[in-house]
Amino acid sequence: MSDPATKGMSMIQALNSALDVMLARDSTVVALGEDVGYFGGVFRVTEGLQRKYGTQRVLDTPIAEGGIIGAAIGMAVNGLRPVAEIQFADYIYPAYDQIVSELARLRYRSGGAYTAPVTIRTPCGGGIRGGQTHSQSPEGVFAHVSGLQTVMPSNPYDAKGLLIAAIESDDPVIFFEPKRLYNGPFDGDPQQPATSWADHPLAEVPEGYYSVPIGQAAIRKAGEALTVVTYGTMVHVCLAAAAHTGIDAEIIDLRSMVPLDMDTIATSVEKTGRCLIAHEATRFAGFGAELSASIQERCFWSLEAPIVRVAGWDTPYPHAFEWEYFPGKVRVARALQELAQTVS
């Protein structure tokens, strides 16, 4: 069931619309977090929701990430569907114990007697001169934890559909929002003026209810020469780098890290024989390592070249060297060219 009326939305508006739709549809949905209520969130994602749904359903909270997630678990156990915001992913670590030891394992350790359908929304990634405490991409440390679903949309359409799916899911979801994409796509070149989502096909978003299934990747561009597996901001960077090089890349936007859509990836890599993995997070033991291992297990006999990873360097995210750190168009383009030329 979907509503045919669509509207151009930024990612912020699409996320707001998802929350609005779910608060209206399901009286058990509540939203909570720092600055989330009256103010509408520091990125405006929850703007207007407290006015519309009241202070019993859209809650400002103390500045205590561990408290927010612990309380969200308790609410969920008592029949609500909380959507908790952690203001920046860089600030999620005080809640790590509640997420890893409690939220992720509650169903398992209680033999299914207790479950906590909590959605944790959190802005991630760099590109806004946020320095080391407003730029991190910690999806890898959550993807590593059994019992969590890990999601990161790259456009307004997916953002709304995935957030609705996350809220409806009976298992917890860590929902990463690439903050550089909130107001427009970003091809990785900081010298170019910022673009908005206006006129982008994936910013044409149904106003009503629909969902995008968790665990299903999308092919953003079909191609024959090689496969790019990526997600979040890097989807746009990889599209731009492929266009820049003229290499006929097939670009897969994972959308979900856990569960992982290995079928879409394997079908593509078996076709092209070459694979580049790109993410903004640090490289060492990052999510790309899991992708690389899984792809070679499944596609080894189809590979014509070693799998290549492009990622952030293995350092904290530095304020002054943001663009030297960020895996931008040049780094991706060079990797694409080298991969395309590798002779087996």
Place this chain on the structure above:
Amino acid sequence: MTPQLYVPTVPARPGDTPDFSYVQVSAAGEIARPSPAATVAETASLAETLIRVLDESGQACGPWNPGLDPDQLRKGLELMLRTRIFDDSMQRRQRQGKITFYMRSYGEEAVSVAAAMALLADDMLFPSYRNQGLFLTRGVSLVDLMCQLLSNTRDMCKGRQLPVMYHSGERKIFSISGNLATQFPQAVGWAMAAAIKGELNVAAAWMGEGSAAEADFHHALLFAKVYRAPVILNVVNNQWAISTFQGYAGGEQRSFAARGPGVGVAGLRVDGNDFLAVYAATAWAAERARAGHGATLIEWVTYRAGAHSTSDDPTRYRPREEFSQWPLGDPVDRLKRHLCALGHWDEKAHQELIHSLEEEVAGAWRDAIAYGSLSEGVRLDPHLMFTDVYKDIPPHLQAQSAALAKELREISAETGVRSP
């Protein structure tokens, strides 16, 4: 009637008349000053009152009057004004695009300046991001602070931190974190080490009242109580944590200072805009700590007169004119009135001081900008990114550094722009 979730009341929102009736104010001079060796029980009432020295007419009253000489008072006024003029200037530089981000301490200058003056040079300070007065009082130069703000070739943080996340190894001021409250248990640990080593130095840490919600605040209080650590834990209650009113941190009908006696640590609630009260209460807590009587939690009641940061717009969530109605006034004006009442200051001297400080800040900016900025002039070597991750650069980071060098050469070949 069905039960409802209680939600803290915010006294005034945009368009409302400011309402500070919730702020409990005591008269200047009326609160007794117990010995710094007093038991926690003997100090418990201090957590519920408001220690004040300066009255409305600028007279210093009562047992907490620290009895500072005119030179010290003038020094305090000058340091608060230097902080304010520096803040205002850097805010303008951010608006001009010269620096990426800034956070002023407008209205809270006394909390940092008077505390740093009351402590000894070897006491260790663990600031939050709104304590620039600590740095200026300890003698860190304006140029050094500005170079950090500019992330330039003389940046003490080597380009790695957001603006205002300073430190000073030489002046014993710890590295500021963007993550809230983390410095509180660290300061307690520093103080525990001083006790283990048999040294007399104390530690002091600052956080906003909003951060008192974090678990680290509670860890700090507990460790301070258990080990009777020589530490001063300062909660700067400036009423607002971005848009979150202090009631959401637990401040409704309950002082933050009261959490001290609750755990077993002395607690003082103090007028944070009263320079003399800040000095006196800090000196009391330092004497208590140094003599082995343990930690003090101090709540400084003040008001964040400016925005949270240059990314914030407070007119969206609080009345524009709140500061003008704030019952504890402006810390600069109040110390100035006191000095004038004593006959040690006048309007002409005040204006001359402001003028010379503006010149000083402008001159420092000219010096600082000569070392470059993110957008113009010389830049830091990007390969500094790979140093200090560890003491020595491990092989995988050496390889990444080499890969970046190659990438930058390609970019400069392609664009004609010289790589930094």
